[in-house]
Amino acid sequence: MKLTDFRTARDLAEARAVLKELGPVGLPMAGGTSLVFTSEKDERVAVDINRAVPAGIARENGSYRIGPTTRLAALQTFRGDGWVLDRVAVRLATQQIRNMSTIGGNISRVFPWADFPVALLALNAAMVIAGDAERTLNADEFFDGQPARLFQPGELLMAVKVPALTAGQGFGYRKQTQTSAGFSLMTAAAFVEADGNAVKTARVAIGAGVPFPGRATGVEDLLKGRKASEAAFREAAEKGLAELKFKGGDGMSEEYIGHLAAVLVGDALNEAWVAAKGGAA
Secondary structure, three states: OEEEEEEEOOOHHHHHHHHHHHHHHEEEEOOOOOHHHOOOOOEEEEEEOOOOOOOOEEEEOOEEEEOOOOEHHHHHHOOOOOOOOHHHHOOOOOHHHHHHOEHHHHHHOOOOOOOHHHHHHHHOOEEEEEOOOEEEEEHHHHOOOOHHHHOOOOOEEEEEEEEOOOOOEEEEEEEEEOOOOOOEEEEEEEEEEEEOOEEEEEEEEEEOOOOOOEEOHHHHHHHOOOEOOHHHHHHHHHHHOOOOOOOOEOOEOHHHHHHHHHHHHHHHHHHHHHHHOOOOO
16 A cells, blocks of 8 residues: 555544545554555555554553553563463564564464454453543454444544463464465464363464464364363364365465364464463463
8 A cells, every 4th residue: 555644643633534534535544564564555654653552561451461462572572470472472573573563563464364353353452442432342353354444534443352271271383484484375273172181162263374364163073072172172173163264375286275273273272271270381
């Protein structure tokens, strides 16, 4: 896209007013690292929202509330009980990009290879949107298509709420790239809650090797109530993903990406289970 002007908002009220005035031409911007990947020829006016929208990470009622202008480098270095997003952040691109890119930017316009939509779907996160009224959407609603469809002119993402994992819960994350800083060929994330030696609940999400990040509900259904084991996780991954449509890329066939998805989902589930049972995350 072509940027024809650049404005800086001093606070939320000014940002909302400017974006309302500009309408569809207005483009909220914080890190700006994704502009290089946009192919549209539309002319837009960038509105710097770094002063208007909060940054930072705070514990709030069993969750972590993340300001949308929080840099990914901050997610990488943050530590807290039940916090797992550092394992996602550290795998994204390079340190230079993580120093600039924001969590809000990574999820407000979703590219197929985007990392955080996959993790937030698995964790059942929630997104808070501020407009004339504030509303909260869970991850399934927010990522059921491009999030841009949810925002009216003047509305902004105000927070990402991520549950803090507790005893008996675990998270697993896997991402396969050709180079350390390359785009993902396949990304998988899993949340598991244990009930003794059985899986009480599971949430599994995949991205990059599919047209748009989403839940792998077929895998989840096969695991609910089942006795946990690495073999069970791998079987559920293979059977639960069998009917999905995968896309090849970077010289990889659709069949290979489908195989890779099953391997990574199995690995992510096993990692989540070990963590849920008190092992090393």
